[in-house]
Amino acid sequence: LTMTRQVLLFISVLSLSSVHGQVSYSIPEEMGKGSLVGNIAQDLGLDIKRLKSGKARIYTGDSAEYIELNKERGVLLIKEKIDREALCGQTTPCTLHFQIILENPMEFYTVTVEIRDVNDNIPIFKNNEVKFEISESALTGARVVLERAVDHDVGHNALQSYFLKPTENFILEMQSLPDGGKNVEMVLQKPLDREKQEQISLLLTAVDGGEPQLSGTMQILITVLDANDNAPVCSEAVYKASVTENAHKGIVLTTVSASDADQGPNGRVTYSISNTAEASNDIFEIGRDDGVVKLVGDIDYEILKHYQINVQARDQGGHTDSCKVIIDVIDMNDNKPAINIMSKTSAISEDAKHGTVVTMMNIQDPDSGENGKVQCYIEENIPFVMTSASNNFYSLLTDSDLDRERAPEYNISVTCSDEGVPSLSSSVTLTLQISDVNDNAPVFDRSSYEAYIIENNTPGLSIFTVKARDADWNQNARVSYILEDSSVNGVPVSSYVSVSADSGVIHSVRSFDYEQIKDFHFRVKAQDGGSPPLSSNVTVKIIIKDQNDNAPQVLYPVQTSSSLVAEMVPRSADVGYLVTKVVAVDVDSGQNAWLSYKLQKATDRALFEVGLQNGEIRTIRQVTDKDAVKQRLTVVVEDNGQPSRSATVNVNVAVADSFPEVLSEFTDFTHDKDYNDNLTFYLVLALAVVSFLFITCLVVIISVKIYRWRQSRVLYHSNLPVIPYYPPRYADTLGTGTLQHVYNYEVCRTTDSRKSDCKFTRPFSNPSLMGLIDTNKHYNNAL
Structure with missing residues (x-):
């Protein structure tokens, strides 16, 4: 660093106020692009990582950026070649002001760069050639005010001196002006003689003080006139006037007057503006003959507060005098505050802490005094507040809790007003999105669910849908459905149903059977996609609806392929005699299990009927001797059910009063071929066994006893079927009234009966059956 830069940096560090840091540099103009300005990271005590993570950048407001920040090296570099004269004109010192903005957290630092002048401009005269007419009667010491050269450089590089050649008649003198400038006057040191030399040519050279020294020239042509020995004299050396900015063109500011002691044409004075900045020449004009100064251009207090014009009074003889007109511009409140967004956040998390910086703004009002004082405010009833970080810098902060579900977006209107009369204001609307935080768990639209499915369904069938909603947004509101682990009758619930993770549709995994399971419960969990995820669950009850998928099953009478069941009806039975009862069940439920009984076929339809509801077979007329056994x-x-299912049962009824009568009718029951074959095989085998028992001497006595024991069990020696014995007092226990009487059963078996049975049923107390049993005993003894 140069000594100047070090001193400025030291002063800046000592003068830190509400901004986080200040630093100043001093560099020459016209430095090449990419030239080093300074190590900003080192001078501000910042780590280069902080510059990267904070997305460091330069904020210049509306000004052009001449300096750029290299975040990789932490240095400031020349972005564009700087022309001090184009940037600041004659203003000294020439400085650039900008801020270094950092984010996360938001910070800014003020940087001032002084642009030092280099000698890159030569002195320039407005006119390459000027002409004067000087009377030969001009006295020694007569002065001619010359046009000043303009050198846009400042300081030592600015215009320093003039040289005039040749110097036979004239010498140069310079007079300092209050504004720091110098008037150049050509002083006559030797009387002119028109007869000797009517035209005089001089060369005026303007030289600056730079290294290397630069110069400019102007040709002066003097025409020597006849005698006119009085010069005009201005009535005042300095005229003062004031005008409000934005004043109408043509307004009169002041009048300059000068007098000439000569008379006639030699005393006539004309006025002109000379040696004035080009900007002033376009704004003001003076009447050539009357000296009235008028406004002809636009003036702006914010551009220039004071104007100075030089007025030259000239007579016809070429004699001149000069005076100054100083014009003060009065400020008007004609500028609204300018709101410049230095840094802003487009989105903020809903869980942001109080005092989080959302936006930083720079407010500028180029007006002066009260017209330039600005106050900023935002609307009420929003969770934000405006604070002033330093002069003309404001920050927008969070002031209370944010809730995206209540207000996902804020359009914050910032209004800045000055204190002028009338007050002017500007406003800007900041749109701030509230980013979501996973602070809401999914909520089911019901506290519990109950659904129905008909049994025998197709696996994979959609049963119904559970639905949960999450008040959060995007990924945090993306709900997934999970079947919680549980079991139904010891079987994992996942083998019964499945749930779609995305849609919540519950599908059956298997085909359900109402007769095995009628309902079951399980829980479904809804989980969002946040981190960490939030969840809730709900109980689902599935009810299996019955389907008519089971035909009635006949429990009684028992139907077998190897036996014959017969119910005995005495011929003395009255009308309504209960023959038997068909007992059937249907494992379905509801109306699918409601059974009805119909007589489909009968040997004699006029003799029997079947109860439609109870299945009881009763006689519908008196039994006669003519009725077949x-x-x-x-x-x-x-x-x-719909459609209905059915089962049939054959009931054999024996119409007889005695057992032998029944036997005589049922002996002609034939057996099929398989039965005869098996019977023959068993007979041969029995014969072999009996033969073996007789042959074996060691077991003769035992064989005899076995033979007698078998004979005691034989009822008779014939080819009749076996009548099985059922346990006594076989009663209906279903509570449907299908067996209203108590029945007893007895088994009779022959030696040659193996597979076919003949079953007869009578009431337990029937004396005829008891007599039949006694008869069978006597018959057995005869055998």
Whole structure:
């Protein structure tokens, strides 16, 4: 660093106020692009990582950026070649002001760069050639004010001196002005003689003080006139006037007057503006003959507060005098505050802490005094507040808790007003999105669910849908559905149903059977996609609806392929005599299990009927001797389902008063071929066993006893079927009234009966059956 830079940096560090840091540099103008300005990271005590993570950048407001920040090296570099004269004109010192903005957290630092002048501009005269007419009667010491050269450089590089050649008649003198400038006057040191030399040519050279020294020239042509020995004299050396900015063109500011002692044409004075900045020449004009100064251009207090014009009074003889007109511009409140957003956040998390900086703004009002004082405010009833970080710098901060579900976006209107009369204001609307935080768990639209499915469904069938909603947004509101682990009758619930993770649709995994399971419960969890995820669960009850998928099953009478069941009806039975009862069940439920009984076929339809609801077979007329002993009934059992299912049962009825009568009728029952074959095989085998018992001497006595024991069990020696014995007092226990009487059963077996049975049923107290049993005993003894 140069000594100047070090001193400025030291002063800046000592003068830190509410900004986080200040630093100043001093560099020459016209430095090449990419030239080093300074190590900003080192001078501000910042780590280069902080510059990167904070997205460091330069904020210049509306000004052009001449300096750029290299975050990799932490240095400031020349972005564009700087022309001090184009940037600041004659203003000294020439400085650039900008801020270094950092984010996360938001900070800013003020940087001032002084642009030092280099000698890159030569002195320039407005006119390459000027002409004067000087009377030969001009006295020694007469002065001619010359046009000043303009050198845009400042300081030592600015215009320093003039040289005039040749110097036979004239010498140069310079007079200092209050504004720091110098008037150049050509002083006559030797009287002119028109007769000797009518035209005089001089060369005026303007030289600056730079290294290397630069110069400019102007040709002066003097025409020597006849005698006019009085010069005009201005009535005042300095005229003062004031005008409000934005004043109408043509307004009169002041009048300059000068007098000439000569008379006639030699005393006529004309006025002109000379040696004035080009900007002033376009704004003001003076009447050539009357000296009235008028406003002809636009003036702006914010551009220039004071104007100075030089007025030259000239007579016809070429004599001149000069005076100054100083014009003060009065400020008007004609500028609204300018709101410049230095840094802003477009989105902020809803869990942001109080005092989080959302936006930093720079407010500028180029007006002066009260017109330039600005106050900023925002609307009420929002969770934000405006604070002033330093002069003209404001920050927008969070002031209370944010809730995206209540207000996902804020349009914050910032209004800045000055204190002028009338007050002017500007406003800007800041749109701030509130980013979501996973602070809401999914909520089911019901506290519990209950759904129905008909049994025998197709696996994979959609049963119904559970639905949960999450008040959060985007990923945090993305709900996934999970089947919680549980079991139904010891089987994992996942083998019964599944749930779609995305849609919540519950599908059956298997085909359900109402007869095995009628309902079951499980829980579904809804989980969002946040981190960490939030969840809730709900209980689901599935009810299996019955389907008519089971035909009635006949429990009684028992139907087998190897036996014959017969019910005995005495011939003395009255009308309504209960023959038997068809007992059937249907494992379905509801109306699918409601059974009805119909007589489909019968040997004699006029003799029997079947109870529609209870399946009882009763006589519908008195039994006569003409009725056949063998009666065969076919009963159909139907359920009430849609479509209905049915089962049939054959009931054999023996119409007889005695057992022998029954036997005589049922001996002609034939057996099928398989039965005869098996019977023959068993007979041969029995014969072999008996033969073996007789042959074996060692077991003769035992064989005899076995033979006698078998003989005691034989009822008779014939080819009749076996009548099985059922346990006594076989009663209906279903509570449906299908067996209203108590029945006893007895088994009779012959030696040649192996597979086919003949079953007869009578009431336990029937004396005729008891007599039949006694008869069988006597018959057995005869055998």
